[in-house]
Amino acid sequence: MTRYLKVALMGSGYAGKSTLIRLLTDKTEKLQVNYQPTAGMDCGTITLDGSTKVSLVEMGGQSHFEFMWADLMKGSRMVVVVTESNPKAVLKTRQLLQKYKKDIDGIQIIAIANKQDLPGSMKPESVQDLLGVPTYGMVAIDPKQRLNGYKLILNGLKDLIQVAA
Ligand SMILES: Nc1nc2c(ncn2[C@@H]2O[C@H](COP(=O)(O)OP(=O)(O)OP(=O)(O)O)[C@@H](O)[C@H]2O)c(=O)[nH]1
Numbered sequence: 001m002t003r004y005l006k007v008a009l010m011g012s013g014y015a016g017k018s019t020l021i022r023l024l025t026d027k028t029e030k031l032q033v034n035y036q037p038t039a040g041m042d043c044g045t046i047t048l049d050g051s052t053k054v055s056l057v058e059m060g061g062q063s064h065f066e067f068m069w070a071d072l073m074k075g076s077r078m079v080v081v082v083t084e085s086n087p088k089a090v091l092k093t094r095q096l097l098q099k100y101k102k103d104i105d106g107i108q109i110i111a112i113a114n115k116q117d118l119p120g121s122m123k124p125e126s127v128q129d130l131l132g133v134p135t136y137g138m139v140a141i142d143p144k145q146r147l148n149g150y151k152l153i154l155n156g157l158k159d160l161i162q163v164a165a
C-alpha cells in the first residue's frame with residue numbers, strides 16, 4: 001500500500017511555488033516560463049520509494065484563493081513557505097504566517113527564500129530573522145538546484161521517512 005506524505009506550499013502569488021513543484025517533479029531543464037497564477041490549487045508528486053510518496057500541494061497565492069488555505073493545509077506533515085527575497089515580499093510573507101498561525105500550529109515548517117539569482121536579494125539568514133522559521137535559499141528556475149530542493153523537503157520529513165523504512 002502506498003503512503004502519501006502531504007506537504008503544503010504556501011506563499012504570495014508570484015513567489016515561485018509552481019516553479020518549485022516543476023523543479024521537484026519534472027525532469028525538464030526549461031523551468032522559467034511566463035507567470036501563470038495557480039487557480040485554487042495544484043499538486044505534484046515525488047516518489048521516495050515503492051511505498052512512500054510525497055504530495056506537494058500548492059495553495060494558489062493570489063489573495064482571492066486564500067479562503068481555501070486553511071482547508072488545503074489540513075493533514076499536512078510539513079508546510080513550506082515560499083517567498084521572494086526582497087523586503088516587501090518578506091514582510092508580506094511574515095503577515096501571512098501570522099494570519100495562518102493557528103492553522104500551521106503543530107505542523108513542521110520551513111521557508112524558502114526564492115529567486116536568489118535576482119540582484120540585491122536578501123540572504124536566507126536575513127529572511128529567517130524576519131520570518132522566525134528555518135529558511136533556505138533557492139533558485140527554483142535553476143535545474144542545478146534540483147538535488148538541493150529534494151534534500152530540503154526530505155530533511156524536513158526525515159523522522160517520518162525513517163519510521164516508514
Ligand atoms: N528570477 C527568478 N524567477 C523565478 C524564480 N522562481 C520562479 N520565478 C518566476 O516567477 C514567476 C512566478 O512563479 P510561479 O512559480 O508561477 O509563482 P507561484 O508562487 O506559483 O504564484 P501563484 O500560483 O500565483 O501563487 C514565474 O514567471 C517564474 O518563472 C527564481 O528562482 N528566479
Ligand SMILES: [Mg+2]
Binds near residue numbers: 018058060
Ligand atoms: Mg502557482
